[in-house]
Amino acid sequence: MPRALPSVLSRSRRFPRSRHGLCDGFALPVALGGSLLLLLSSGSLQLLALHSRARVVDQQRQLQLEDLLASAAQQQVAALATQANCLLAVDHAQWSAVAPSCGLGEDEVAAMQQGQVGGQGYRVVAYRPTAGTAASAELELQLTGERPWRAVYRLGLAPADAPSAQLRVTAVQELGLRGAQA
């Protein structure tokens, strides 16, 4: 045992524990790199959360626009079906020409081309009955506010039972939003 101690001491002298070796200055860069990595990963997670939230908000906004246009279509078609029935078989461009023969004045025709629903204005962009049998028609509406979105609807038409009318509306089908166009 007394002979073993000097050999250990001599070995430790051969490989001294350096106070200024490779490990010096290592902790700060490692901590800095680790911190940066943590912050970057949590930042990207935050961006992902914000993106998914923005997507839900966009989806909700689009659904509300669809609702506005669908309500406008219901109102417009109801007005056409009940109060300007003779215009159902006529293209939108010819409404003014045909209206006098139905007993409708210029004001009534003008009122048929625009409206307001839920505090939002809209206008009729096009109304196209199917050529020939007139079994259906396409109605295109556009919002007139800050977001002028358009939507198209298909109307199912059938011969009216009442003698006072030519056609009656059987259904309104949504063909979808057409985006915002000038």
Added chain:
Amino acid sequence: MNLIEVVVAAALFLGACSGAAQMGASSAQAMTKGRLQGQQLELIEAQFLAAAALLRQVEPSADRTCDAAAQQLHSQLAASLPPVPAGVVRQLSLVPAQAHVQLTVAGEGGLRRQRWYSPAAAGLCGPVSPWSTEGGDAAL
């Protein structure tokens, strides 16, 4: 490696850990909220799909006035729409002046949708004399 370096590095790393934990928690909260809102939008959409399906099934009657048809549509929608799940509020109202039914469905977090249904647009009531006061559907 001296003591000061170790202390600074530890403080830096702990600060970053704390910040990352806070950001992660708020991200998780926002994602959960977004997912819940997405689910609520689907539940709200189900109400409108059910209303549209009912409108296609209702038998038309041309001799009925639009006011009577709106009342009938209102009672049929009230009876046939699926029950609303927790957190979703549905309001179905009849607007006699304009002869239409208004369906409003709202969820948590400001989600709200509203649609009008006119019986005349579904062929549930017939034409009236031009610009008569009956029904007053236009209200344009």
